[in-house]
Amino acid sequence: MSFLAPLALAFGAVAAAAVVALHLLTTRRPPPLLLPTARFVPVSEARAVARASRPTDLLLLLLRLLAVLLVAAAFARPVRDAVGPRVRTVVLLDVSASVADRAAAAARARELSGVGGAVIGFDTAAREWPLDSVASLAAAVTASTTGGPARGALSPAFVAARTAAARIARGADSLRLVLLSPLAEGAVDAATPALRAGWPGRVEIERLVAAPDTAGAPRVQVVTPLDDDPIAPALDRLPAARGAHLVRLVRAAATASDSAWARAPGRVLLVWPARFTQPVAAEGVSALGPTPAPLVAPLARLPIPLSDGATVIARWSDAAPAAIQVTAGAGCIRTVGVGLPLAGDLTLRAPFTHFVEALVAPCAGIRGAAMPDSSVRWIAGTGPLAGARALAADAAHDATTLPAWLLAAALTLLAVELLVRRRSAA
Amino acid sequence: MPVGPYGALLDAVRGVRWPARRPVPGGAPGAHQSRTRGVAPEFAEYRPYRQGDDPRRIDWKLLGRSDRAFIRLAPDHAILGTTFVVDASASMDFPRDSAGTAPAGKWSLAKRLTIALAAIAHGSADPVGVIVASAAGVRRLEPRTRRGVVAEIARTLDAAAPGGSAPLAPLIASSSARCVVLTDCLGDVDALRAALARHRARGGESHLLHLIARAELEPPAAPAMATDPEDASCERPLVEATREEYAIRFAAFRAEVARTMRADGVTYHEVLDDTAPEVLVRRIVRPPGALAEAAR
DSSP states (O other), X not given: OEESOTXXXXXXXXXXXXXXXXXXXXXXXXXXXXXXXXXXXXXXXXXXXXXXXXXXXXXXXXXXXXXXXXXXXXXXXXXXXXOSOSEEEEEEEEOSXXXXXXXXXXXXXXXXXXXXXXXXXXXXXXXXXXXXXXXXXXXXXXXXXXXXXXXXXXXXXXXXXXXXXXXHOTTXXXXXXXXXXXXXXXXXXXXHHHHHHTXXXXXXXXXXXXXXXXXSOOEEEEEOSOSSOTHHHHHHTSOSOSOSOEEEEESSOOOHHHHHHHTSTTEEEEEOOOOEEOOSSOEEEEEOSSSOEEEEESOEEOOOOOOTTOEEEEEETTSOEEEEEEEETTEEEEEEOEEEESSSSXXXXXXXXXXXXXXXXXXXXXXXXXXXXXXXXXXXXXXXXXXXXXXXXXXXXXXXXXXXXXXXXXXXXXXXXXXXXHHHHO | OOOGGGHHHHHHTTTOOOOOSSOBOSOSEEEEEEEEEEOOSSOOEEEEOOTTSOXXXXXXXXXXXXXXXXXEEEEEEEOOOEEEXXXXXXXXXXXXXXXXXXXXXXXXXXXXXXXXXXXXXXXXXXXXXXXXXXXXXXXXXXXXXXXXXXXXXHHHHHHOOOOSOOOSHHHHTTSOSEEEEEEOSOSSHHHHHHHHHHHHHTTOEEEEEEEEOHHHHSOOSSOEEEEETTEEEEEEEEOHHHHHHHHHHXXXXXXXXXXXXXXXXXXXXXXXXXXXXXXXXHHHHSOHHHHHHHHO
């Protein structure tokens, strides 16, 4: 049992002492004294303060003391300590598609977590996984990541780590945070530095073996009737390492041979008709994925064939589909309904490059290159393990119902005290 | 003389005289200087013979020398009847002597002073009597000069038990020329003052012995609910906050009683119960001139 606000216990002790003192200093009728000159005593309240050698009304005193102590205990916010060793481990397990052997990673996470620890699986979201057994954990991880995001994001992982730490920290001395991830580039976003700084200790990192397609660069085959396709500069500007998969960009209607080509594993057929219009206003479109790629420009909406099983991979600002993906064998076919402007330098800008990058990502999503060692060292940090007390005290939201029960008991005692007081007064 | 526990006190005051404060009216021969001239051997003065004078008091030798008749006068002495009016109200039973062994207390002091003063007055051949006013009524012992009257007074006082709150003022009118009131002045003090003033105006002597217990001056320090034994409805908390005001009020009351009594010609004495009775007796019987001399 621990108290999140132990100072309330001190206040309760002071209040209890005051109650005892009040019972010693009762305003009661002093003992009578026959005094012939009593007429010269000033007229005042007949009940004078007297100091008793021992408390009177022991039952009332007991009830009041119990009520005060229960209220103090309730405000001290008692919580039950979690079972486990003095040092407990929170494991952040990357369960995204960037991990080569997720079952082995799950087993390792279970091994590291030990008794009283927690395992948090994360990709673009994070949640705590059960620790019942290695097999169940591995199965859960494997099942959850089928077709999931291509790379993990550290921000939700740190948030979940903090929550889990607050739950298991009570009764422990310190907390150890272990990160199991290939740490692909893009795992860090704008919120990650602040969230990392919120963890009061170092992070032990074990880099997992990344999936093979995170190491090479995409090979894009462009089939276009245009002599000078405006998308070409964007393709040229793609980062060097963006997956070792094949991409065929078709700027006209897809043929049967194109569809057959896309059925091979790791292939992406991107159908993006080369229709240029003169839009009158700017439109916003965003490619969905772990890192959204928004694009605001004078774009035109082209019709796209929606069908069952199609997955929207880009949407207009009004949520209308802008690009869809259909699974074809071991590969996929993507159809883009975004018409580019006739003039301008839109295709030379970075947002357009990011938009294209999202569209040519592997069918399971963009995975990314390995994170630089400097970033890894920054994430790991230095110093001791995180103190359990700070993390447990931070768990203000993790309140139990015990304080409410204590308050209810205190109110009950006060009601009984009122009845006893009325009965004794009668 | 069977006077019980008062023997030591009577021995201590033996030989003490209690002269009258001023010449007493004529009467039976006694120890007090009388306002009349008598036929005592001591010569005082001559007065021309007037019709009706006793011819035996004519100084015949002077008549022979001067051929005029003169009466030979001498200072006369008379007795002074003394009545003790003793307040036996409930307030006099303080501090209450439940065991009956403590010599202190207002009632005990009143009895001792009465007996000692009665013995002194009786030693001067004065008739002495006592009036005791208590809840049981008024016990009266008429002034007498016979032997054993002091013992009778002692028995009368011992038989009385303090209680109630009988008024003292009506008893003054029936007292002797010297009226000695022993009271704590917590009863009908205003009426008593008026009665003593009237007694004084009639030519009598009025003495008031104001009895005060030390416990009244310095009540117990512990907080208590002070209750008047003569008035149960008078209950007031005597605590730290009221103690000082009580002392001030009580002192003012005593000063006011002393001032008004003395202004009406009453011989006033404030006596404390922790003072030896023989000391108080000598202080009470001291003549006014001796008092002034002692004060100087």
